[in-house]
Amino acid sequence: xxxxxxxxxxxxxxxxxxxxxxxxxxxxxxxxxxxxxxxxxxxxxxxxxxxxxxxxxxxxxxxxxxxxxxxxxxxxxxxxxxxxxxxxxxxxxxxxxxxxxxxxxxxxxxxxxxxxxxxxxxxxxxxxxxxxxxxxxxxxxxxxxxxxxxxxxxxxxxxxxxxxxxxxxxxxxxxxxxx
Numbered sequence: 001x002x003x004x005x006x007x008x009x010x011x012x013x014x015x016x017x018x019x020x021x022x023x024x025x026x027x028x029x030x031x032x033x034x035x036x037x038x039x040x041x042x043x044x045x046x047x048x049x050x051x052x053x054x055x056x057x058x059x060x061x062x063x064x065x066x067x068x069x070x071x072x073x074x075x076x077x078x079x080x081x082x083x084x085x086x087x088x089x090x091x092x093x094x095x096x097x098x099x100x101x102x103x104x105x106x107x108x109x110x111x112x113x114x115x116x117x118x119x120x121x122x123x124x125x126x127x128x129x130x131x132x133x134x135x136x137x138x139x140x141x142x143x144x145x146x147x148x149x150x151x152x153x154x155x156x157x158x159x160x161x162x163x164x165x166x167x168x169x170x171x172x173x174x175x176x177x178x179x
Contacts, residue, residue, distance in 0.1 A: 008146055015159075016145040022155035023148075027132050030154045031124065037161035038120050041071065044168035046113060051178045053109040057171055064171055065109050066101070067164055072116045073102045078157050079123045081140050085150040086130060090140040 008016060023030070045053070045064045053065040062070060077094050084091040106112065132151070139147035142156060171177065 012145045018159065019145060019148065019152050019155040022158060023152040025155075027127065027130060027151060027154070030151065030158065031127060033158050034154065034161060035120075035124070037158065037165050038071075038075075040165050041068065041161065041168050042113075042116065044165075044172055045116075048109065049178075050109055053112075055171065055174075055177055057174050057176075061171075062099070062167065064168060065112050066106055067167060067171075068116050069106045069112045070099065070101055071161070071164055072112070072119045073100060074160065075119050075123055075157070078153055079119075079126055082150045082153050083126050085138045085140055085153070086126070086135055088135055088138050090138060092141040 025033075045068050048064060054063045056063045077100075081091050081094055107115070134150075136149050136151065139149050140153070142148050142153075145156075148156060
């Protein structure tokens, strides 16, 4: 696993330590945790009508439709990054940042949900047959917490998924959420 890096903010150092701790799990545990969180997000977002899918708790917040679209985009990007690491080809130039969305409008809700499911299935196919030590020394830069190996990137994805599980629960529990 990687060590703490000079030049990171205190917040970055703290996040890095959290990612390294989570990344000590075996790959199958990380995959299961990601699947569980992504399934929870899907369950929260599945079967909504357009009004519910587009409800926001605040003007600067994601709706469930936007959140799932954002997650699909980030899962695709991080899958590319992890795929590069597994092939010993770090991809440091992939875009990353809070709230990133792909260019263009958010597609209709049914398309967003279909794309989410397909992207998750593709991500897990990427990891089929990969053991814990496979190319573990190859790293790719994370702009917040420094270079990470593929397991640490999975831990980063898990933290991201956890944040959105909470966000989905907050949206659906909002008293103004449409029935």
